Amino acid sequence: MERYYSKEIECAPREQLRAMQSERLVSQVRHVWDNVPYYRHKMEQAGVSPADIRSIDDITKLPFLKKDDLRDSYPDGLRGVPAKECVRIHSTSGTTGKRVVAYYTKEDIDLWETCVARALVAADISDEDVVQVCYGYGLFTGGLGLHGGAEKLGCMVLPMSSGSTDRQLQFMEDLKSTVLCCTPSYAAYLSESIHERVLSDRIHLRKGIFGAEAWSEDMRASIESSLGIKAHDIYGLTELSGPGVAYECSVQNGMHINEDHFYAEVIDPDTGESLPLGSKGELVITSLTKKGFPLLRYRTRDICILSAEKCACGRTFVKMSRPMGRSDDMLIIKGVNVFPSQIETVLIQQGYPANYQIIVDRVNNSDTLDVLVEMTAENFSDSLSKITAKEKALVAELKAMLGIYANVHLVTPKTITRSEGKAVRVIDKRKI
Amino acid sequence: MGVRQISVFLENKSGQLAHICRIIADAGINMKALNIAETSDYGVVRLITDKPDLTVRVLSDEGLVCRCTDVVAISVPDVPGGLADVLELIARKNISIEYMYSMMGNDGKSHAVMVFQTEEPSEVFAKAGLDVLCGKDIGISEA
Ligand SMILES: [Zn+2]
Numbered sequence: 001m002e003r004y005y006s007k008e009i010e011c012a013p014r015e016q017l018r019a020m021q022s023e024r025l026v027s028q029v030r031h032v033w034d035n036v037p038y039y040r041h042k043m044e045q046a047g048v049s050p051a052d053i054r055s056i057d058d059i060t061k062l063p064f065l066k067k068d069d070l071r072d073s074y075p076d077g078l079r080g081v082p083a084k085e086c087v088r089i090h091s092t093s094g095t096t097g098k099r100v101v102a103y104y105t106k107e108d109i110d111l112w113e114t115c116v117a118r119a120l121v122a123a124d125i126s127d128e129d130v131v132q133v134c135y136g137y138g139l140f141t142g143g144l145g146l147h148g149g150a151e152k153l154g155c156m157v158l159p160m161s162s163g164s165t166d167r168q169l170q171f172m173e174d175l176k177s178t179v180l181c182c183t184p185s186y187a188a189y190l191s192e193s194i195h196e197r198v199l200s201d202r203i204h205l206r207k208g209i210f211g212a213e214a215w216s217e218d219m220r221a222s223i224e225s226s227l228g229i230k231a232h233d234i235y236g237l238t239e240l241s242g243p244g245v246a247y248e249c250s251v252q253n254g255m256h257i258n259e260d261h262f263y264a265e266v267i268d269p270d271t272g273e274s275l276p277l278g279s280k281g282e283l284v285i286t287s288l289t290k291k292g293f294p295l296l297r298y299r300t301r302d303i304c305i306l307s308a309e310k311c312a313c314g315r316t317f318v319k320m321s322r323p324m325g326r327s328d329d330m331l332i333i334k335g336v337n338v339f340p341s342q343i344e345t346v347l348i349q350q351g352y353p354a355n356y357q358i359i360v361d362r363v364n365n366s367d368t369l370d371v372l373v374e375m376t377a378e379n380f381s382d383s384l385s386k387i388t389a390k391e392k393a394l395v396a397e398l399k400a401m402l403g404i405y406a407n408v409h410l411v412t413p414k415t416i417t418r419s420e421g422k423a424v425r426v427i428d429k430r431k432i
Numbered sequence: 433m434g435v436r437q438i439s440v441f442l443e444n445k446s447g448q449l450a451h452i453c454r455i456i457a458d459a460g461i462n463m464k465a466l467n468i469a470e471t472s473d474y475g476v477v478r479l480i481t482d483k484p485d486l487t488v489r490v491l492s493d494e495g496l497v498c499r500c501t502d503v504v505a506i507s508v509p510d511v512p513g514g515l516a517d518v519l520e521l522i523a524r525k526n527i528s529i530e531y532m533y534s535m536m537g538n539d540g541k542s543h544a545v546m547v548f549q550t551e552e553p554s555e556v557f558a559k560a561g562l563d564v565l566c567g568k569d570i571g572i573s574e575a
Contacts, residue, residue: 375441375474380497382439382549383530384469384476410474412443414495 002250002313005121005153006114009260010315014308017316021263022055024288029053029062031080032294038077039065039296056263059286060274065298070100070239079103080294091139092238102238103292109148111289112241115258116149116234119247122256122313123207123232125179127154130204132175134168134182134190135212137161141242142212146181149244155179162186165193176204184215184223184231188354191226205229211236211243214323214341218348220252233322237300239293240285246320251312254319261289264318265297266306269327280305282327283320301327331426333360333367336404340425343371343406346397350390351379357416361429370407371398372416434502434554435567436484437547441497442468442475452477452496459483459490464571465535465547480505480535480547482573504548505570507537507563518546518562525560527552535570545570 004010012020030050032039042063043049052061070078079086081103088104104112125131131150135142143161150157158171162182168190171177180187187210194200205227211234224231235255236243245262246255257264266281267274275281283300287293302323311319325339332338344354352373359370379390391408398406417424442448449468456463456479465480481487484500491498508514522529530549537543545565548557558564567574 375443375497377497377499380439380441380499382437382476382478382499382501384471385530387474387476388471410441410443412441412495413497415443 003121003124003126004315005118010118010256010317012316014316017259018056020260021288022057024260025056025059025263025286026050026053028286028288028294029296031291032296035080036078036294038069038073039063042069059263059265059297062286062297064272064284065295067100067239067299067301071098074098075101076103078293078295080291081105086292089139090141090144090238090242092141100239102241104241104290105292108241108290108292111261112145112244113148113152115241115244115247115261116145117153118258119209119232119234119244120149120153120155120179122247122249122315123179123209123230124250125150125153125155125207125209129155129178129207130158130175131155131179131181132158132160132168132172132177134160134162134180134186135243141236141238142181142183145236145242145244146209150179150181165190169193169197169199172205173199173202178204179207179209180205180227180229181209183213184210184219185213185354187223187227187231188219191223192353195226200228203227208232209234214325214329214339214344215354216341216345216348217322218345219354222348222354235320235323237285239295239298240287240300241290245285249311249313249315254307254311254321256311256313256315256317256319257306259317262286263288264306264320266304267299269299269301269303277306277308277318280324283323301329303327303330329426331358331360331428333369334404336402338369338402338404342401343398346394346401347373350394350397352376352394353413355414355416356425358426359429360426367430368407369402369404370409372409372411374413374416375410376413435480435505435547435565435570435572436500437503437549438479438481438484438487438491438498438500440477440479440491442470442477444470444473444475449477451494452491455490455494455496456481456487459486461487461490462571465533465545467531467533467547469531478533480570480572482571484572485574501549502554504550504554504557505535505565506546506548506557507565507569508534508544508546510537510544514544515546521560521562522548522557525556527556527560537570 137143208231232248235246263286265284269282305321357372467478
């Protein structure tokens with residue numbers, strides 16, 4: 001039977017939710033106008049004032065915030081309350097330039113933990129569970145986010161942080177962890193290590209909460225079967241609090257957005273135009289309640305689809321698909337859009353590990369795509385022709401999926417940098 | 433009656449073969465034969481050693497992908513036309529060969545050894561009148 005952490009909100013009638021969102025947006029816009037000069041200036045430039053925002057329908061009048069805005073306003077240009085009222089910061093690194101610092105009041109932390117607790121209960125986790133958190137602790141929101149939600153729910157939490165696989169497995173076995181929280185690639189890595197050490201019979205895991213990284217349905221199936229668990233997706237961004245903005249229910253088909261705290265829209269990433277539900281586009285999130293770092297219409301760069309179809313779990317929250325790539329992760333190679341997740345899907349279908357690296361370069365004014373793939377015992381043979389035949393099949397499937405040719409390079413297992421934190425999947429050497 | 437061969441995945445990176453040989457040497461294993469098949473990107477190293485089980489273990493422990501398969505070793509007279517006779521016989525019997533390579537004989541007599549990978553059982557070679565060798569004949573100490 002489906003369980004809920006806050007049933008009256010999670011299953012509220014849509015009209016009631018919408019009324020709540022309208023009321024909260026109006027007061028949030030007023031809060032930002034009064035306290036965040038950076039955004040007030042943006043509103044003034046767009047010719048909008050708080051008086052124009054009377055319901056959630058008016059949200060499209062508001063200007064967007066982009067990651068660049070967050071960098072420009074570093075370190076505290078978007079903080080919504082005096083530092084004295086903040087109790088914590090988290091920070092996310094950009095690949096270029098300055099970091100982004102996000103601020104939290106005591107209430108912000110509480111609402112974040114509530115969102116995470118809903119995610120855990122939706123995965124049928126309760127205070128009976130032993131939750132092993134292997135996301136990094138510190139500035140990264142993964143560790144403390146899952147930790148806070150699990151503790152709020154009353155679980156016993158193992159604050160392992162990332163790394164040290166030996167210690168992870170030791171605690172997992174000795175303390176009988178039932179829930180694993182980490183990146184999907186680290187879950188896949190732990191699962192391989194468990195099988196190598198023949199520990200499967202001594203592991204008690206039954207659920208996994210995996211996020212912070214792109215993964216595919218095939219990767220989920222492979223992790224679920226190798227660890228004997230149900231793997232649930234969780235979504236969030238440091239800019240918006242952290243994991244728990246959206247979470248998966250027992251249906252495991254899309255993530256419910258915590259709509260009492262976050263309002264979601266999808267836009268055309270090129271024109272900024274709002275798209276109807278069901279369209280594929282860039283996810284834009286408005287924080288309706290956070291006071292420390294109150295972002296309005298923040299462009300997440302994640303490409304996804306929103307759906308308001310009735311979910312079998314009973315929740316009325318809108319669902320987002322798993323991000324299909326990031327608008328800025330998308331590689332344009334020979335004029336073709338390529339998402340790393342497409343390559344991952346093919347690798348898993350062809351029996352290769354999801355640990356890969358993509359190298360894009362430009363040789364003689366033409367783009368090249370190279371993919372490093374790890375050899376496995378199953379794909380290896382003493383016969384070169386058998387290995388080559390499998391490699392050719394992989395190249396053909398990649399061509400079918402991507403529409404362009406990829407140079408595959410088979411390498412020794414575990415030689416591609418492993419992601420105990422986040423994976424380095426793409427190296428773009430093009431100087432454009 | 434087959435002879436066990438160890439094959440190892442070889443990434444095309446400088447020092448890879450030296451790395452494999454050093455691992456084997458450090459385990460006190462003696463190599464009897466080495467053959468490499470390669471593409472421009474990777475290769476398969478095929479080895480016959482005096483301790484096949486130990487060889488697989490030490491290579492796997494180092495994270496290398498390897499496997500053990502049976503091959504057929506045949507004694508070839510060390511005279512002009514020795515190999516031609518053997519291969520003609522194999523061709524006449526329609527025995528298909530995936531790959532082959534030569535190795536040192538172990539008996540100090542004037543014989544060479546050819547190693548064959550084939551789908552056929554080694555009895556087919558013996559029935560064809562060829563001198564099929566067992567592991568002991570070529571210095572494999574593990575059973
Ligand atoms: Zn649901």
